[in-house]
Amino acid sequence: MSRIILITGASRGFGKLWAKALLKRGDKVAATARNTEDLKDLVSEFGDSVYPLQLNVDDREACFGVVQKVNAHFGRIDVLVNNAGFGLFGAIEETSEQQARAQMETNFFGLLWLTQAVIPVMRAQKSGHIIQVSSFLGLVTLPVLGLYNASKYAVNGLSETLATEVKSFGINVSLIEPNGFATDWSGASAIQTEANEVYNPLKKAFKEGATPDSWGKPEATVPAFLKLIDSENPPLHFLLGKMAYPALKQVYNQRLAEFEQWKDVATEAHG
Template identity: 70%
Template sequence: MSKVIFITGATRGFGKIWAEAFLKRGDRVVATGRSIEALQELKDKYGDLVLPLQLDVNDRKASFEAVNKAKEHFGRIDVLINNAGYGLFGTIEETSEEEARKQMETNFFGVLWLSQAVLPIMREQKSGHIIQVSSFLGLITLPVLGLYNASKFAVEGFSETLATEVKGFGINVSLVEPNGYTTDWSGESAVQTKSMSIYDPVKQAFSEATATPGIFGKPEATAAVILKLTDAPEPPLRLLLGSFAYPAVKKVYEERLASFEEWKSVSEEAHGA
């Protein structure tokens, strides 16, 4: 049975690749993006299987309206994939208020609004799957991406909570956590802060670390994985994507646990008698 998939940020990168993967197997896709023109290619190729909608996920009202249009058009929404987002590159001190707020508006609040909008529909259906495109940087951090890290940590926290709240309605929540991929996430889509030369050594170290051969995955390789995720009867809460995500996360979590253990007696002392 074909599914109805609602995907944000479907004009390029993961969003476009995944939209095509669903369409090729006969699913119906609500493809959203800031530019309706950029979605025309999908419409021309797949016709009535696609409902293209212009959407700025920062606009809560527009997000609810888009979800309602999708429901009216296809009759249901089986899967929501919150993919829209971008990277903000720069150190914490360099980041302006406007840059910080815009990063959180898109990467966190945009995800929140769409999740809220789709819940009444999925509750009524007694089924649904909300997939949040987070990052392995929602579990660990890298320098020069502080606000991006923060936005993904926020998505992780609210989505884990959401999963416990809606499981009884037949709704699953999954967090997809890719390592770096060769999309334009760090290129045309990215925003750069105004640089302070004092941080040049930090940025140089970051550049050298991310220049490791093979560190970036191939976006096309994720398509089959996303199909498997949406088809799973019991999908996981978290799914790391890429070869580098797991060892990086494992190392940091082992270090955290060791530090907790080292300071355990002090932690217990703080509880009081």
């Protein structure tokens, strides 16, 4: 039986790639974008199997409305893929209030609104899978991506908690945590802060540290994504790419060593 899958940010990148893969194998997809013109190719190729919807995830009322429309249209929602988001590049000092708020509105609050909206639907079904597209930068950090890191750490904290709250309702939660991929996350859809020259050496070193091999091929994620969708016991944390695991292992080993070094001081502070 085909699944009903709601994917946000389906106009480009992972969202469009995964939506097309699901449609090709016979699933039904409700695809959202800020401009539905960007979804016309999916409609042209897959007809009634795709339900295109305009959505700015920053709008909480619109998020709840979209979930209601999808549930009414297809009769259920088996999987929510919270994919909408963008990258904000620049040092924390450089980041304006508007940029910081916009980053959190889309990457965190938009995901929260859709999650809140879909839970009652899945709870009534006694089944469902909420997939949050986070980042390995929700587990470790990189310089000049401070607000992006923060938004993904917030997504991870929310989703780990959510998993414990909804498990008894038959709802699974997964965090997709990719390393860098050659989508346009760092291109047309990215926002840049107003540069302060004191950070130029740091930005230069950061840019030079990335090799062509650092960036994964988006198309290669399709089999992994489909395995996650099809899993009866999906993982909470799901890394994508070959760079994420070694980076995480190094950072977590360093953290454990630091915790150990200061353990006695921490214990004494308990009183």
